[in-house]
Amino acid sequence: MTNAGSVNPPLWLLLELTYSCPLHCSYCANPIDLGNKQEELDTETWLKVLIEARALGAVQLGLSGGEPLLRKDLEIIIKKARELGFYINLITSGIGLTEKRIKSLKQAGLDHIQISFQSADQTSNDAIAGKKAAFEQKQKMAKLVKQYGFPMVLNFVISKQNIEQIPQIMALSCQLEADFVELATAQYYGWALQNRDHLLPTLQQVRLAEQQVNQFRLQQSNTAPKFIFVTPDYYETRPKACMSGWGSIFINIAPNGMALPCHSAALLDLPFLNVKQHSLEHIWYESDSFNHYRGFDWMVEPCKSCDEKEQDFGGCRCQALLLTGNADNTDPVCSKSPQHHQITKAVEHASLMHHSEIMSRTLKNSLIIMSSKQI
Amino acid sequence: MTDPDSVLTLNPSYRMQYEPAQKSHVLLFPEGMVKLSPTAAEILELLDGKASVQQVINQLSQRYPDAPSLNEDVYQFIKVAYDKRWIC
Ligand code: SF4
Ligand code: SF4
Numbered sequence: 231m232t233n234a235g236s237v238n239p240p241l242w243l244l245l246e247l248t249y250s251c252p253l254h255c256s257y258c259a260n261p262i263d264l265g266n267k268q269e270e271l272d273t274e275t276w277l278k279v280l281i282e283a284r285a286l287g288a289v290q291l292g293l294s295g296g297e298p299l300l301r302k303d304l305e306i307i308i309k310k311a312r313e314l315g316f317y318i319n320l321i322t323s324g325i326g327l328t329e330k331r332i333k334s335l336k337q338a339g340l341d342h343i344q345i346s347f348q349s350a351d352q353t354s355n356d357a358i359a360g361k362k363a364a365f366e367q368k369q370k371m372a373k374l375v376k377q378y379g380f381p382m383v384l385n386f387v388i389s390k391q392n393i394e395q396i397p398q399i400m401a402l403s404c405q406l407e408a409d410f411v412e413l414a415t416a417q418y419y420g421w422a423l424q425n426r427d428h429l430l431p432t433l434q435q436v437r438l439a440e441q442q443v444n445q446f447r448l449q450q451s452n453t454a455p456k457f458i459f460v461t462p463d464y465y466e467t468r469p470k471a472c473m474s475g476w477g478s479i480f481i482n483i484a485p486n487g488m489a490l491p492c493h494s495a496a497l498l499d500l501p502f503l504n505v506k507q508h509s510l511e512h513i514w515y516e517s518d519s520f521n522h523y524r525g526f527d528w529m530v531e532p533c534k535s536c537d538e539k540e541q542d543f544g545g546c547r548c549q550a551l552l553l554t555g556n557a558d559n560t561d562p563v564c565s566k567s568p569q570h571h572q573i574t575k576a577v578e579h580a581s582l583m584h585h586s587e588i589m590s591r592t593l594k595n596s597l598i599i600m601s602s603k604q605i
Numbered sequence: 606m607t608d609p610d611s612v613l614t615l616n617p618s619y620r621m622q623y624e625p626a627q628k629s630h631v632l633l634f635p636e637g638m639v640k641l642s643p644t645a646a647e648i649l650e651l652l653d654g655k656a657s658v659q660q661v662i663n664q665l666s667q668r669y670p671d672a673p674s675l676n677e678d679v680y681q682f683i684k685v686a687y688d689k690r691w692i693c
Contacts, residue, residue, distance in 0.1 A: 239626050241638065287626025290638055317620055317633035342618060342635045381618030383635050409618060410636055456690075458636070 237524065239287030240514055241479045243316075244493065245276065247304070248296040249485050269486040273303040275506060277310050279483055282510040284314040288481070294321035296485070299331065305338040312339025319344055319383075324371040325364060332371075332378050343375045344383040351398065372406045384408040384455075388415045388439070389429040396439045400446050400457065408455040413443065415462040423552060427579055436461055464573050468538070469545025469561035476523035476543065481514065489513045491520055494548045498557050523547055530558050532566045609662075613683070613692045614654030621649055632691060648682055652692055658683060 248270055271279075280291075291311050298304055299322055311318050320335065324345045335343075345368060352365040375382045384406065386392070386399055396413070403411045415431065431439075443459045463470050473480045473492050482490040487504040490496055500519040503512075514520055522528065526539055533544040544550075545561020553562045553572045560567040615621060620633045621641070630646035632639045641649070651661045662679050669675065686692045 287624065289622075289624060289626075289631065289633065315622060317638070319635060341620065341633075344635070379617070381635050 237515055238478060240283065240481045241288055242290045242292070242481070243279075243283045243288040244292040244294060244480070244482045245279065245307075246294055246296065246483065246485050246493070247276070247298045247301045247307070250296045250300050271483075271485065271487045271506070273306055275487060276303070276307050279505050279510065280307070280311050280314055280316070282505075283481065284316065286511055286514060289315065289317060291316040291318045292321055293318065297323055297326065299326045305334050308335065308338040308340050312341075317341050321385075322346070323364075324368040327367075327371045327374075329374055332374050332380075336378050336380070340380070342381040342383065344385055345372055345375065346385045346387065347399075347402075348387070348392065351395070369406065372408070376407050381409045382407070383410040383412065385412045385414065388413050388431070390431045390435070391429070393431045393435045393439050396442045397446075400443070403455050403457075411455045411457050412460065413439075413457060414460040426576060430462065430464060430576065433465055433577070436465055463546075463549075463563045464577055466563055467565040469542050469549070469563040471542045472546045476547065477514070477520040478524070481510070489517075489520075491523070492548070495519075498547060498551060528558060530560070532564075532568075533560045536566065609657060609659035611658050612654060612656070613652045613658065613687070615649060615652065616690055616693050619691060621646065634691075644678075645682060645686075648679060649686070649692070652683075 283291075293304070293307065298320060301307070304320075308318055308320075318339065318341045320340055320342070321344045347368055348364070372382060372384070384403055388396075392399070393415075399413065400411070415436070440459060440461065443457055447457060477491045480492065482493050482495070483505060484490060484496060487506045488496060488502050489505055489508075489510065490502055496502065500522055501517075502519045503517050505513070508517070523543075526534075529539065529544055533539050542561075542564075545563055547557045549563065550559045550561050551557035554567075554569045559569065562569040562572045564570065616634070618634065621630055622633070623629070624631050627640060629643070630641040630649075632641055632649070648661065648665070651664060652658075656664070658679075662676055665679065666672070666675055672678075683692070
């Protein structure tokens with residue numbers, strides 16, 4: 231089936247350049263199967279992807295990972311992307327960044343840098359990130375990023391472990407002169423789902439944090455950072471409109487070249503194609519995987535006959551699969567879902583103290599979970 | 606900040622460019638992008654950090670002598686763009 235008539239071109243391309251990462255965050259939404267480093271795409275294939283995506287109309291480019299700084303050809307990729315007219319965002323932990331590297335990224339044509347922080351003080355930041363001295367390095371790099379004239383986005387993944395530090399986090403963001411600050415509660419896929427009981431904040435914590443952010447905004451001048459607070463959808467009664475609709479603006483390329491409609495879609499049982507074998511044009515317009523959840527024909531009840539389906543597209547396919555066992559189902563976040571109790575149960579569970587050990591994202595744990603799945 | 610003598614320019618961390626795939630100018634910034642109307646793109650192009658708001662309005666009224674509420678429209682757009690930090 232060709233969809234070229236009714237499907238709009240992609241606007242946003244995210245390249246996950248590598249799954250390798252020096253940090254071990256328990257909230258990481260990367261897949262549990264961290265993949266095989268040997269399968270990572272070579273420079274030439276990444277450049278091919280850029281050319282094809284730009285020809286289709288994509289203009290926003292995110293470079294992430296893992297830790298994209300671990301790719302030695304990062305500057306080559308950025309240079310090509312800039313030549314082609316992409317607006318380029320590097321999403322990094324800041325670990326491994328040096329002044330020299332910042333200079334060469336600027337020269338290559340990078341537009342802005344997003345640094346992820348785990349918390350507002352050294353002790354809790356480094357505990358969450360699973361690495362000593364991470365905080366100090368991040369702070370130093372944030373200052374240099376500004377010094378070299380990059381707009382800077384700070385990203386704090388908010389969880390039970392740091393939600394009570396929101397005021398300190400906002401103060402730190404001002405001090406570092408961030409332009410945008412995302413305070414996003416963890417999404418419960420991949421590693422984060424394994425650790426959900428340790429991460430999901432309670433409703434009271436979320437409401438208090440919301441209040442604190444709103445209050446701060448009210449007394450802010452026009453120049454201070456713009457704060458974006460994303461609440462966990464577990465406390466909503468309607469799901470998020472995932473990526474503005476499946477296959478409607480976004481393409482994610484995994485380190486091994488697999489083209490996905492969202493960063494966690496690999497866990498769905500769909501025949502995703504690889505950019506090594508197929509053109510992006512074919513993948514975007516013609517592949518079964520991208521067409522599968524486009525439009526509304528795939529829906530089951532209650533979404534099928536719901537008059538809100540054009541607003542939220544039935545929510546997240548990955549969440550539907552992970553929590554209901556079938557990706558076609560209504561996202562259980564929706565209060566109309568017959569499985570909505572999965573969410574309320576998880577909320578109750580997470581508000582009790584739990585004794586299972588929190589699992590960091592390391593290669594060793596990755597192997598343990600993968601092998602226990604296969605048994 | 607948005608009176609006749611203000612001199613404004615595109616926020617240096619934003620980029621405006623023409624996108625053939627969308628047949629329009631877009632404004633690109635860290636958290637997203639906006640598709641601009643032809644008039645919005647024209648105004649943003651004229652705000653070059655040298656011309657004052659009044660000079661920009663003069664230029665536009667030469668180009669569009671018959672536009673009825675040009676003055677007001679431009680001010681309104683500039684105010685919105687300023688509040689959204691597209692220009693500074
Ligand atoms: S039933 Fe489906 S379409 Fe309706 S509001 Fe819930 S998730 Fe959205
Ligand atoms: S399917 Fe789910 S995980 Fe994927 S982008 Fe949509 S909301 Fe996010």
